[in-house]
Amino acid sequence: MLECVPEGKIEHTTGKINPAKTCQPIGAMYASLGIHGCLPHSHGSQGCCAYHRMHLTRHFRDQVLASSSSFTEGASVFGGASNLKTSIKNIFKIYNPDIIAIHTTCLSETIGDDVPNIIKQSEIPEGKVVIHTNTPSYVGSHITGFSNMCKSMVAYLAEAQGETKKEQVNVLPGFVNPGDMREIRRIVTALGIKLVMFPDTSGVLDAPLTSKYQMFPEGGATVAEIRDSGNSEVTLALGAFASNAAADLLQEKCGVTGIPLKLPIGLKATDDFIMALKDWFGVEIPKEIAIERGQVIDTLIDTHFHYQGKTVAVFGDPDHVIAMTEFAITMGMVPKYVLTGTPGKEFEATITKMLGDAGITGSKVKAEGDLFELHEWIREEKVDLMIGTTYGKYIARKEDIPLVRFGFPILDRAVHPLMPVVGYRGCLRLIEQISNALLERRDRDALDEDFELVL
Amino acid sequence: MEESCTLSRAATACIAERQDSILTTGKSRSRIHCTTDSLAGSVSQRACVFCGARVVLNPVTDAVHLVHGPIGCATYTMDIRGSLSSGSELFRTSFSTDMKEKDVIFGGEKKLAACIDEIVEKYHPPAIFVYATCVSGMIGDDIIAVCKAASARHNTEVIPVESSGFISGNKVVGYRAAAEALLTLIRPKEGEIVEKTRKVNFLGEYNLAGEMWLTRRYLAEMGIEINVAFTGDSTVAALKRAPSACLNLVQCTGSMHWVATNLERSFGTPYMDVNFFGPENTAESLRKIAAFYEDPAISARAEALIAREMSRIRPEIEKYRSKLRGKRAAIYLGGAYKAIAIIRQLRGLGMEIVLSGTQTGNADEYENMSRILSEGTIIIDDANPAELEKFLIEKHVDVMIGGVKERFLAYKLGIGFVDHNHDRKDGLAGFDGAVRFAREVYVTTCSPVWKSLRTPAPGGTIHGQ
Ligand code: SF4
Numbered sequence A: 001m002l003e004c005v006p007e008g009k010i011e012h013t014t015g016k017i018n019p020a021k022t023c024q025p026i027g028a029m030y031a032s033l034g035i036h037g038c039l040p041h042s043h044g045s046q047g048c049c050a051y052h053r054m055h056l057t058r059h060f061r062d063q064v065l066a067s068s069s070s071f072t073e074g075a076s077v078f079g080g081a082s083n084l085k086t087s088i089k090n091i092f093k094i095y096n097p098d099i100i101a102i103h104t105t106c107l108s109e110t111i112g113d114d115v116p117n118i119i120k121q122s123e124i125p126e127g128k129v130v131i132h133t134n135t136p137s138y139v140g141s142h143i144t145g146f147s148n149m150c151k152s153m154v155a156y157l158a159e160a161q162g163e164t165k166k167e168q169v170n171v172l173p174g175f176v177n178p179g180d181m182r183e184i185r186r187i188v189t190a191l192g193i194k195l196v197m198f199p200d201t202s203g204v205l206d207a208p209l210t211s212k213y214q215m216f217p218e219g220g221a222t223v224a225e226i227r228d229s230g231n232s233e234v235t236l237a238l239g240a241f242a243s244n245a246a247a248d249l250l251q252e253k254c255g256v257t258g259i260p261l262k263l264p265i266g267l268k269a270t271d272d273f274i275m276a277l278k279d280w281f282g283v284e285i286p287k288e289i290a291i292e293r294g295q296v297i298d299t300l301i302d303t304h305f306h307y308q309g310k311t312v313a314v315f316g317d318p319d320h321v322i323a324m325t326e327f328a329i330t331m332g333m334v335p336k337y338v339l340t341g342t343p344g345k346e347f348e349a350t351i352t353k354m355l356g357d358a359g360i361t362g363s364k365v366k367a368e369g370d371l372f373e374l375h376e377w378i379r380e381e382k383v384d385l386m387i388g389t390t391y392g393k394y395i396a397r398k399e400d401i402p403l404v405r406f407g408f409p410i411l412d413r414a415v416h417p418l419m420p421v422v423g424y425r426g427c428l429r430l431i432e433q434i435s436n437a438l439l440e441r442r443d444r445d446a447l448d449e450d451f452e453l454v455l
Numbered sequence B: 001m002e003e004s005c006t007l008s009r010a011a012t013a014c015i016a017e018r019q020d021s022i023l024t025t026g027k028s029r030s031r032i033h034c035t036t037d038s039l040a041g042s043v044s045q046r047a048c049v050f051c052g053a054r055v056v057l058n059p060v061t062d063a064v065h066l067v068h069g070p071i072g073c074a075t076y077t078m079d080i081r082g083s084l085s086s087g088s089e090l091f092r093t094s095f096s097t098d099m100k101e102k103d104v105i106f107g108g109e110k111k112l113a114a115c116i117d118e119i120v121e122k123y124h125p126p127a128i129f130v131y132a133t134c135v136s137g138m139i140g141d142d143i144i145a146v147c148k149a150a151s152a153r154h155n156t157e158v159i160p161v162e163s164s165g166f167i168s169g170n171k172v173v174g175y176r177a178a179a180e181a182l183l184t185l186i187r188p189k190e191g192e193i194v195e196k197t198r199k200v201n202f203l204g205e206y207n208l209a210g211e212m213w214l215t216r217r218y219l220a221e222m223g224i225e226i227n228v229a230f231t232g233d234s235t236v237a238a239l240k241r242a243p244s245a246c247l248n249l250v251q252c253t254g255s256m257h258w259v260a261t262n263l264e265r266s267f268g269t270p271y272m273d274v275n276f277f278g279p280e281n282t283a284e285s286l287r288k289i290a291a292f293y294e295d296p297a298i299s300a301r302a303e304a305l306i307a308r309e310m311s312r313i314r315p316e317i318e319k320y321r322s323k324l325r326g327k328r329a330a331i332y333l334g335g336a337y338k339a340i341a342i343i344r345q346l347r348g349l350g351m352e353i354v355l356s357g358t359q360t361g362n363a364d365e366y367e368n369m370s371r372i373l374s375e376g377t378i379i380i381d382d383a384n385p386a387e388l389e390k391f392l393i394e395k396h397v398d399v400m401i402g403g404v405k406e407r408f409l410a411y412k413l414g415i416g417f418v419d420h421n422h423d424r425k426d427g428l429a430g431f432d433g434a435v436r437f438a439r440e441v442y443v444t445t446c447s448p449v450w451k452s453l454r455t456p457a458p459g460g461t462i463h464g465q
Helices: A024-033 A046-060 A073-078 A081-094 A106-111 A115-121 A142-157 A178-190 A223-231 A240-254 A267-281 A287-307 A318-330 A345-357 A371-380 A390-399 A423-445 B016-021 B049-057 B071-076 B101-106 B109-123 B134-138 B143-154 B171-186 B211-222 B236-240 B253-267 B279-293 B296-324 B336-348 B363-372 B385-394 B404-412 B430-445 B449-454
Strands: A038-043 A099-104 A129-133 A166-172 A194-197 A232-238 A257-261 A311-316 A334-340 A364-366 A385-388 A403-405 B022-024 B064-068 B127-132 B157-161 B200-205 B226-231 B247-250 B271-273 B328-333 B352-358 B378-381 B399-402 B416-419
Touching (some): A024 A099, A038 A081, A081 A115, A099 A115, A099 A142, A166 A240, A166 A267, A178 A194, A178 A287, A223 A232, A223 A240, A287 A423, A311 A371, A318 A334, A334 A345, A385 A390, A403 A423, B157 B171, B200 B211, B200 B253, B211 B279, B211 B430, B336 B430
Parallel strands (some): A166 A194, A311 A334, B127 B157, B247 B271, B399 B416
């Protein structure tokens, strides 16, 4: 991969070289883990399920359990109905979850299995729930799969009991780490607002080690909570790509007002998130949060000269990249290359507008790109810093550029799933990482005579 | 540690259909149920046919590996094995046809052909392996024809690998697909005569963490040269020279027996099983190889090497043995050959093996395994985490040897863990590897962090309880 871009000018028009996205089912699997007592079920052959579990395990460094319909040739010829029915029966018998969240794979999609019908024909024990979503991997990306599963949670579970709404907010946190979800919950709670957040993988994938094994840890949004989301006054959809579909459906199905927002990553996006809550519920901003914001401003001023004017390549999932690009602009950096693997014209439009508003010209922006292209751009003209997933490390090494790991997946660093990048605390963490990456770089490059104690 | 389990304690298996896949040594002589498909709805730790093919072929360093399917299969297998290369790094680049809805409806052959054309133009690789996945297999893309045409068009090797995931739930079928691809690659052109040499091929060695280089040093010291490894640190050109070897050493039997028997049939090259995991296995293997040459000088050099290395590592291993004696271990790995080697190694460390299982072992391998295990040991095929959890707790296991999916199960139960899968970062083969393995087992089994787990939190409770 170090030699990913060959010498000379090359056309790259078909297929992907070093993808910057992956397939839908893994996103659905991750979202399902954010329901309490849920066993995600992959309707297809075993390999997909094994890959998705392995990938999530590597990123979160925690157990990821999911079952599979274990398709073999027979199922592929005759359809997977009997496999799925047996699976549902076995799963409740062996693992006894509260809910099974089924997602399809390439295979069951290509065969055309009618999953809702199969569910209807299955034996489901009293009080248990089975939901499903369609996640053909040849459409969209893992973010699409996440979005589809969130939407299915609404479709299957959310209910509005009458016209009157409860004074509570639904938060759809997007495809972020459990540490981020925990932080979002803390902020909303600090504002004194009651919330329903789903999915919520905190307490599931960052569960404490208690020396007592639990197949279904304490975390996650309960089925009852998700049902109740139909009674909330308002939904904040964080990240358009991951959350808008579910928020729209909540509005349509249960009449809950949806407010689309960016992921609360960076100063402005966090401000917007908090202001949306303040405006809707008319709450006062507690001192604790005001102090945190003040600390971000203070830190930005203390550190601005480390990163101001530096060029940066931001890549990864669209919602992450959009928010990060905005923050980079706030910090005075120049997002020179901005790329996501997920398809979607809105991505390019959003970023281009952001750059235009900031008066930044000459940047390259692309949705549905791959790391080959990113590398090609960087080879033409270097940047000072890269911000993105672990997959960028080969380019970073080859071109000798510092890389701040951000987004999903991060497979080669530890503790990140617990450390939030959202909210004001997240801002501090990002500023720390960005500043330190550049300072580290400076130390490493300094000649002996320029090497100093204080930077 | 509190003993809690989601399963009933009375039953051996957690579901009746799985009962025959679990044996307890000594008590019964019944044969284990294995090599069948996993139960629908179980949380199997197994992978798929594509995965099997991909891991075997991936280490061919200067080839392009093009995955014909939707993006996921390629992303998950991007630079997936810790196979090291002494030359080209091209194998670490991930190529995918990134099939879209349109391709699924109208067929992906055109796109595949276009991708191959672009790749040839960009990289001029000596060979392209084209992997079929679930979708391309399902919609019936004729990858064989596309590869053949591309081969002719570009005058280069474009080799189809028939690895559609749904063919079977068993990785072994994928090994076979990879073997077929390799055999196609090394088939000499018509009329070409292959001269035999005194070199050996090393089959089923993937150069994880540079393990092949270590073995190569041992053999070199004995005066034996490795012709090519299948497939660790190999190149297309080197693989093509495979028929010139006088002997094939087979390490990972699961993935390579088929290749070895085929090479014997086509080129008359004999093969022998070897195993470089653990000092005794390493010594035995070196002796066996030396004996093949019927050359006293080679045998003498082998003996000298073994004596020197053994006396060098003995005190180091002893150091760890004194700490590990009496500890209880569980093994759950992909293939049986490695599991058997590790049983031996752990015994050498004075440890007791209470559970041993694999994803893909066959009946004979399990038979061998049960023979060397002491009475009361659990043998399990295609375990699911619920079963592993149950036995890890019941058997009071101190350390588990497994792969990435088992790591956090062990940790959650307060049990040490060693990765003996693709993820290993330190070579665990040979004499040096044996010391490293002992160290890894020691580090995790005797880590001071377990003490913190058992210390009550402030207030006397443990968080979350
Ligand atoms: S791309 Fe399709 S076959 Fe491949 S891992 Fe994803 S769902 Fe499975």
